[in-house]
Amino acid sequence: EAQVTQNPRYLITVTGKKLTVTCSQNMNHEYMSWYRQDPGLGLRQIYYSMNVEVTDKGDVPEGYKVSRKEKRNFPLILESPSPNQTSLYFCASRDRVLFTEAFFGQGTRLTVV
Amino acid sequence: GQQVMQIPQYQHVQEGEDFTTYCNSSTTLSNIQWYKQRPGGHPVFLIQLVKSGEVKKQKRLTFQFGEAKKNSSLHITATQTTDVGTYFCVGYDDSWGKLQFGAGTQVVVTP
Numbered sequence: 479e480a481q482v483t484q485n486p487r488y489l490i491t492v493t494g495k496k497l498t499v500t501c502s503q504n505m506n507h508e509y510m511s512w513y514r515q516d517p518g519l520g521l522r523q524i525y526y527s528m529n530v531e532v533t534d535k536g537d538v539p540e541g542y543k544v545s546r547k548e549k550r551n552f553p554l555i556l557e558s559p560s561p562n563q564t565s566l567y568f569c570a571s572r573d574r575v576l577f578t579e580a581f582f583g584q585g586t587r588l589t590v591v
Numbered sequence: 592g593q594q595v596m597q598i599p600q601y602q603h604v605q606e607g608e609d610f611t612t613y614c615n616s617s618t619t620l621s622n623i624q625w626y627k628q629r630p631g632g633h634p635v636f637l638i639q640l641v642k643s644g645e646v647k648k649q650k651r652l653t654f655q656f657g658e659a660k661k662n663s664s665l666h667i668t669a670t671q672t673t674d675v676g677t678y679f680c681v682g683y684d685d686s687w688g689k690l691q692f693g694a695g696t697q698v699v700v701t702p
Contacts, residue, residue, distance in 0.1 A: 511690075518600070520679065520694035521634070536689070568633060577622045577683055579636035580690070 480505050484569050484583035491559055491590055499554045499586050501569030507581075508574035510552040511536065512544065514565040515585075521568065527552055528574055559590045594618060595682040597693030604670045605701050611666045612696035614680035623663045624681040625654060628695070634679060672700050 482503045491497055503510065511526035513536075523536030527546040541563055543555040552571075556563060569583040597614045604610045614623065622641050626634040638647055640656035640663060647654045651674075653666040663680055680693040 513692075518694065520597075521692040523689065523692075526689060570634075577624075577639070577641075579624065579639065580626075580634075580681075582633040582635070585633050 480581060482569055482571055482581050482583040484567075484586050487584060487586060489586060489588050491588070493560055493590055494558050497556050497559060497588075499556075499567060499569075499588070501552045501554065501583055502550050503552075503569075503571040503581065504550065505571060505581065506549065507571035508549065510546070510569065510571045511580075512542070512552070512554045513568045513570065514538065514563075515568060516565050524554070524567075559588075561590045564588060564590050594684070595680060595691045595693045597680055597696060599696055600694065602696055602698045603701065604674075604698060606670055606672060608670055609666065609668045610670060610698070611664055612678055612680075612698075614663045614682070614693045616661045616682050616684070616691075618684050619660050620682045621660075621685050622683045623656060624683075624690075625663075625665055626679045626681060627676050628679065629676045632676075637678075667698075670698075670700050672702060674698060675700050 485500045508529045512524040513521040515521050522538045524542050525544040527533045533544050567586045570580045572580040595616050624639045625637040628634045638654050644658045645656040651668045655664045677695040677697045679695045682691045
């Protein structure tokens with residue numbers, strides 16, 4: 479079954495404590511991306527990756543890091559989380575060459591206190 | 592900021608009525624996609640439009656891509672409670688090089 483798996487689904491953490499949200503896809507997609515979703519703002523892209531070892535900033539990259547060491551994995555790292563990073567996060571993947579559908583993970587609801 | 596504007600932001604619909612949500616871009620789009628996100632869920636792909644003036648139907652859902660490829664609409668007829676959720680359009684412009692999401696239309700259906 480084609481899927482994008484995010485972990486954890488829910489996370490409550492304290493300001494400044496480093497955390498990583500994992501994302502893995504089993505479709506051999508080259509393109510992966512991270513979004514945050516906030517009420518009234520829709521989905522905003524944080525970072526994206528066109529291929530292994532290739533990453534680029536999206537619209538709201540401040541406070542986030544990513545890495546793409548393997549094709550299937552694209553972790554999102556918050557080195558020093560702050561309360562304004564409290565949000566719902568989605569990882570997505572799609573075929574890079576064809577503008578085909580994006581597959582989304584189940585989402586990670588992060589609360590930073 | 593977002594280059595794809597979506598209206599309305601909220602839509603309350605009586606069960607059985609029709610409604611339409613619209614997406615408008617300031618630039619010509621290469622393609623546009625529509626997604627649905629159920630409450631508490633993740634976005635799920637509905638359809639993709641590529642050609643100018645293209646119209647596609649999925650049961651009670653009708654999707655249209657404008658002649659100038661700058662706007663798109665989703666029309667739902669005879670709304671059902673299963674239509675509850677947020678509908679997003681996603682535009683792709685070669686000059687952006689990335690997907691651009693509309694803010695979404697949140698649909699609430701009253702039985």
